[in-house]
Amino acid sequence: xxxxxxxxxxxxxxxxxxxxxxxxxxxxxxxxxxxxxxxxxxxxxxxxxxxxxxxxxxxxxxxxxxxxxxxxxxxxxxxxxxxxxxxxxxxxxxxxxxxxxxxxxxxxxxxxxxxxxxxxxxxxxxxxxxxxxxxxxxxxxxxxxxxxxxxxxxxxxxxxxxxxxxxxxxxxxxxxxxxxxxxxxxxxxxxxxxxxxxxxxxxxxxxxxxxxxxxxxxxxxxxxxxxxxxxxxxxxxxxxxxxxxxxxxxxxxxxxxxxxxxxxxxxxxxxxxxxxxxxxxxxxxxxxxxxxxxxxxxxxxxxxxxxxxxxxxxxxxxxxxxxxxxxxxxxxxxxxxxxxxxxxxx
Numbered sequence: 001x002x003x004x005x006x007x008x009x010x011x012x013x014x015x016x017x018x019x020x021x022x023x024x025x026x027x028x029x030x031x032x033x034x035x036x037x038x039x040x041x042x043x044x045x046x047x048x049x050x051x052x053x054x055x056x057x058x059x060x061x062x063x064x065x066x067x068x069x070x071x072x073x074x075x076x077x078x079x080x081x082x083x084x085x086x087x088x089x090x091x092x093x094x095x096x097x098x099x100x101x102x103x104x105x106x107x108x109x110x111x112x113x114x115x116x117x118x119x120x121x122x123x124x125x126x127x128x129x130x131x132x133x134x135x136x137x138x139x140x141x142x143x144x145x146x147x148x149x150x151x152x153x154x155x156x157x158x159x160x161x162x163x164x165x166x167x168x169x170x171x172x173x174x175x176x177x178x179x180x181x182x183x184x185x186x187x188x189x190x191x192x193x194x195x196x197x198x199x200x201x202x203x204x205x206x207x208x209x210x211x212x213x214x215x216x217x218x219x220x221x222x223x224x225x226x227x228x229x230x231x232x233x234x235x236x237x238x239x240x241x242x243x244x245x246x247x248x249x250x251x252x253x254x255x256x257x258x259x260x261x262x263x264x265x266x267x268x269x270x271x272x273x274x275x276x277x278x279x280x281x282x283x284x285x286x287x288x289x290x291x292x293x294x295x296x297x298x299x300x301x302x303x304x305x306x307x308x309x310x311x312x313x314x315x316x317x318x319x320x321x322x323x324x325x326x327x328x329x330x331x332x333x334x335x336x337x338x339x340x341x342x343x344x345x346x
Contacts, residue, residue, distance in 0.1 A: 012269035016284045019317045023291045030299045043171045047294065049179075055290035056182035057082075057237035059283060061257055062264040063189050064230030066282045069265055070206045071223050072274030073126060073133035075230045078261060080144025081118050082238030082254030085111040087151040089239055090248035093159045104163040112235045118144070119231025123224035141258070148250035158247040168243030178240050185233065190279050199277075202226065206274030260289055263314055288317070 027034040027047070037046035061078045068075045092107035118140060125136035170177040193199030204212040205219045213219045237257065242248050266272065267288055268281025292313060296306055319325045 012278060013281055013284060015317060016267050016269070016281065016288055019313075020284060020288045020291060023288070023295050027291075027295055027298055034298075039174065042174060044174045044176075049176065051287065051290050051294055052179045053176040054293070055286050056176075056178040057240045057254075058257065058260050058264060058289060059182045059286040060185055060233045060237040060240070061230075061261040062268075062282045062286050063186060063279065064226075064233035065258075065261040066265050066268075066270055066277050066279060067189075067193070067202055067226040068133075068230045069262075069270055069272060070202050070274055070277035071226050072206050072209070073223065073226065074262070074272075075122065075137045075227065075234075076134065076258050077118070077122060077137040077140035077144055078230060078234035078237075079254035079256065079258045080141050080148065081115050081231050081234040082241060082257060083148040083248075083250050084118070084144055084151065085115050085235035085238030086242030086253045087148040087157070087248040087250050088114055089164065090157045090159050090242055091151055093161050093164060094157055098159060099161050099163075101163040104161050107164065108167070108239055111239060112232060115231045115235030115238075116228055119228035120224070122231065123227035126227065127220040127223040145250060148248075148253070152248055152250050154250075156247055156249045160246065164243055165246055166243070168240040181236065181240070185236065186279065186283060189229075193279065203275055203277065206277075260286075264289055267314065267317055289314075 024034075031047075034047050037044055037048060039045075061082070065075055065078065088111040089104075089107040092110060093103055097103060122137055122140060125131045125139070126133050129136075166177055167181070168178050172180055193202065201212070201217055201222050204215070204217055205222045209219045234254070234257075238254055241253050264285030265277075265282050267285035268278050268283070270277040270281060289310070292310055293306070296309055297303060301309055
């Protein structure tokens with residue numbers, strides 16, 4: 001029994017899952033009806049559904065961030081890219097024939113194409129010019145907000161398009177469409193990285209780029225692909241955010257979502273040093289952050305302390321995941337056991 005517990009506690013997902021379960025239990029204690037899910041007008045509603053729907057944009061951005069981090073990179077521009085996607089889509093839809101379904105479809109495609117180009121730009125700076133990823137993406141992080149402001153003319157652009165609104169607020173088979181989109185991208189990413197050689201190549205580039213290049217792996221192409229994928233995922237998240245509010249706010253859309261994405265990846269067990277990554281861990285990390293955001297007001301903690309409380313909890317989870325911290329705790333437990341104490345007394 002003890003060996004089973006030891007093996008479980010050694011798994012990289014044990015502590016994040018345990019922390020997620022603990023948050024859910026805290027919510028149930030504070031609000032006994034927290035787990036209730038109701039069917040109304042053919043749609044599912046409830047706190048759990050809201051957590052999944054609110055976590056969809058974070059999960060999308062975190063999926064792209066996972067592959068970028070696995071290649072020893074970082075993408076600080078995802079929040080700005082999300083803002084640009086929402087701005088482009090809303091500005092395109094606004095105006096004549098605003099409620100047209102075809103116009104909404106063209107707006108989404110145009111926004112994602114622009115995000116793809118932005119991803120190519122980030123990949124070019126990192127993989128071709130050799131600029132450090134944090135510096136290369138910081139350029140677009142700062143300039144991207146300006147581009148979004150330029151697209152919207154510095155104003156909050158509001159729209160009224162039922163088709164576009166369904167991306168973030170629509171339902172399919174009783175479930176929010178945002179959840180289904182995020183799960184589809186998650187499943188597609190998992191299939192491509194775990195059922196093909198792509199995941200192994202990404203890990204190889206992250207562990208040792210030079211050795212992988214000498215082994216015949218096109219490291220530059222892999223890195224470039226990771227940044228393009230990250231930008232497209234951020235674009236999808238930006239469309240969801242704009243669809244939820246039926247507006248494009250270049251200043252607020254996607255603000256600090258890059259930090260949430262990085263936290264979700266780290267909580268999930270992916271190392272910032274590159275190499276092996278865990279998509280399942282990223283999913284757990286995204287759900288953990290979204291549940292934490294719902295827990296803070298639910299247990300009466302002032303919203304002003306939101307970020308401080310989140311930082312404390314995230315640090316605790318990361319410490320529990322740290323091999324050194326777990327080893328120190330194990331040594332402390334062994335030194336305090338009766339057997340060890342008796343041996344020391346002898």
